[in-house]
Amino acid sequence: MSTISPETREDALSALARVFGFARFRGVQDQVVSRVLAGQSTLAVMPTGAGKSLTYQLPAAMLPGTCVVVSPLIALMHDQLRAANANGLAAAALTSVDMDREQTIERFRNGQLDLLYIAPERASQPHFRELLTRAPIALFAIDEAHCVSEWGHDFRPDYRLLRPLLDSFPEVPRLALTATADRHTRADILAQLGIAEDGLIIAGFDRPNIRYRITPRDNALRQLKALLAEQPGPGIVYAPTRNGVEKLAGQLAEGGRRVLPYHAGLPPEVRAANQAAFVASEDMVMVATVAFGMGIDKPDVRFVAHAGLPKSIEGYYQETGRAGRDGDDAVALMLWGADDFARARMRISEVEEHRQPSERARLDALANLVETPTCRRAVLLRHFGEHPPETCGNCDNCLHAPGVTDATQLARKLLSAVYRTGQMFGLGYLEKVLTGAADERVTDRGHDQLSVFGIVPGEEAALLRPVARALQARGTLITNEHGGFMLGGDARALLKGEGRLDLVVAPKAERTSRRRRGAEGEPNPIGDPLFEALRGLRRELAQEAGVPPYVIFHDSVLRDMAARRPATLQDLGAIGGVGARKLEAYGDRFLQEIRGY
CATH class of the missing domain: 3.40.50.300 (P-loop containing nucleotide triphosphate hydrolases)
Known part of the structure; x- marks a missing residue:
């Protein structure tokens, strides 16, 4: 001490x-x-x-x-x-x-x-x-x-x-x-x-104002457009490749929102201009590789989305931590796919041998985070050595608890089909074998004669893709260079009856009214016209000073001004976040605005 x-x-x-x-x-x-x-x-x-x-x-x-x-x-x-x-x-x-x-x-x-x-x-x-x-x-x-x-x-x-x-x-x-x-x-x-x-x-790692949402990627563009519709404030979307950044930025910009790209392949002057535009903006979206972010201390970022799997839980925590630095509510959305894990495991096989165990441990920790039916925040905080409560009340699993079903038998059927067909085919082909589909390629190879042919009834077939995704996430299934499945990790133990697979079944998305969605992301939840006027004045002063609006005052300070309506400089100086220098520089202008209401 x-x-x-x-x-x-x-x-x-x-x-x-x-x-x-x-x-x-x-x-x-x-x-x-x-x-x-x-x-x-x-x-x-x-x-x-x-x-x-x-x-x-x-x-x-x-x-x-x-x-x-x-x-x-x-x-x-x-x-x-x-x-x-x-x-x-x-x-x-x-x-x-x-x-x-x-x-x-x-x-x-x-x-x-x-x-x-x-x-x-x-x-x-x-x-x-x-x-x-x-x-x-x-x-x-x-x-x-x-x-x-x-x-x-x-x-x-x-x-x-x-x-x-x-x-x-x-x-x-x-x-x-x-x-x-x-x-x-x-x-x-x-x-x-x-x-x-x-x-x-x-101090601890918890960021209670961030709502963690993690879901399989089925249509990234549609899922991200839904997020942008919910969240009108500034946001960051991380994409794994430069080409992905460019493509996604163009597609999202078609919705009318200002969206710019950022990656190391852009000319330095373009990167600098795009970054400056984002820092100064109150509603812009930046689509970027992870090259963007550490240099940004923008407090009013309302969401961070990952269009693919982050590199590690540490990276995920740091990247999502760029949202909500002002203490207001923020959202962290991760979209992931089985192919993300397949590529990550391929990359691990190419690094120095002494680093592979720690890299595998990091990937397994991510798999646990995306596949858990329990509190996301608790999984994150336990990773950093903390002992959090079992539930947080502000992640997708706590707000809408997913179902869990024992998919061990179906997983064994899939693994057996992978093995018996020679560990060289992708899921589409294996589905045809397992469901007994009439397919010329299956019969030509004699796979209609295998014991696994037709052993998955119609009601189970819909779970084959989620099961395959879960098995890939945990490394039980791995892919070859052609995308065919091979047995890996604990596959043989699972086939011998020495393990199980509990499959997380996401709840059906609840309908949210447009008005409610908008309110969740708005900095002015009660619609106070004075607050909007103060934001307008802040924008004007920021342009005069050549600084981002948040450098003048955070939204929380403006909300306090609108709620308390100070009448004197002394009253204004009593509001948290209004120091002597800012009171001297901006106090009279804000008091003048407040007097109009």
Whole structure:
């Protein structure tokens, strides 16, 4: 625990109110800030949206000297620069695209910066270390710290070169921050950055405002269009390939919504323009590969959809965590298919042999998540070592419990057909054999003489595809390069009667009225005209300042203004999220708007 004095704690609360407009800390922010102010190095594992940046920005406003922030992406730095400057902090970045390099260095040397953002590639260079010796340093903050670990899902080798820099300033505390780190990754971060084990603070991984929905992909375009109709706010759709991104973006744009693509194959200027448009928008959809997202600190993303299987639960958690950072309701939809698992298992067979067991374990964890009939959130949180309640009340399985049927016998029939036909045919052919269909190819091969011919009656035949999908997800069935099924995993054990298959049967979708669907995704659920007017004013001020609307105020702040209708600057300053700098810059304009109502 930290050992700061009551006076310092009061100073921190005072600065929190003055700079950020908040009367109290959230979650473990208090613990993290207290350790930093006490000069203690810390690794904080906090879920996305829990206010990680505040844990170094607030000390930067209080301590003499500059907080040096190591961040992996220029876009992420610039997002946080905008927010810091809007709150009255003196912040700058040293990157390849910042043209004020000499001015920034001069301000840094003169102690005029609260925050200096820098990429790990530059931070690990000797010339930067030499620059640091000429300026007062208050704190090193290492953002997205999971990048330091080979166990992490976003490993960046340059992060592992930071230790000598940090050790050159032993008196300066270190604060490492991440939203995604399992036990192995946490231990590696502590070791790589030289932070003691008692410096670990874990806030938990739960994002209760995100509704998790996972369903088999039957018509991705139709399913995604339904999601866009439900959710009018900004959203991200992840597609697995560049071609898939381009195609899906074009198809979704036909619905009239502004939809843009983002992937590494686009020219840099197009990527930058599309990203800037998304950040500034209040309703745009970005279709992207996973190259998009880490550099986005946009708090009002209302949904994240995966059009295919993510690479891991860690990746899924991080990507879905880009929704609802403002604390308002958000949706995470995953569409998956058996072919996703087939491709993933093929990729695993091509990686170095020593990595294959851990990669298989990650894929099996995903299979458990998509096939579970129980609470999705509980499965996610248990993966990160937590002990959640059995139900959460805000995932598809908790809201509409699926059925579970014992499909073991049908699974054995399918596996037996795969084996007896030579482990070379796809599901379409195997269905014909199992249902006894009159088919020339079946009779020509003599497969109508097999014991498995015609053993699946009509009422069972409808379950063959869901059974095959479930068996592929768990690796019991694998595919060859031609798409034919082969036995894998626990297939032989299942055939011997040593296992079972419980098949999840999704409930029939409930009809939802258009009005109710719209209300769920609207930031103004009660239809207050003042709220809409305040959003319009925010949009106007954002355009004048050249920043995204959320940098001015979050929707939650505007809702409080509309509900409380403050009459004076003092009343307005009492609303959470209205700090001194924003009150001075925007207070009169918002009061004028409110007086009109």
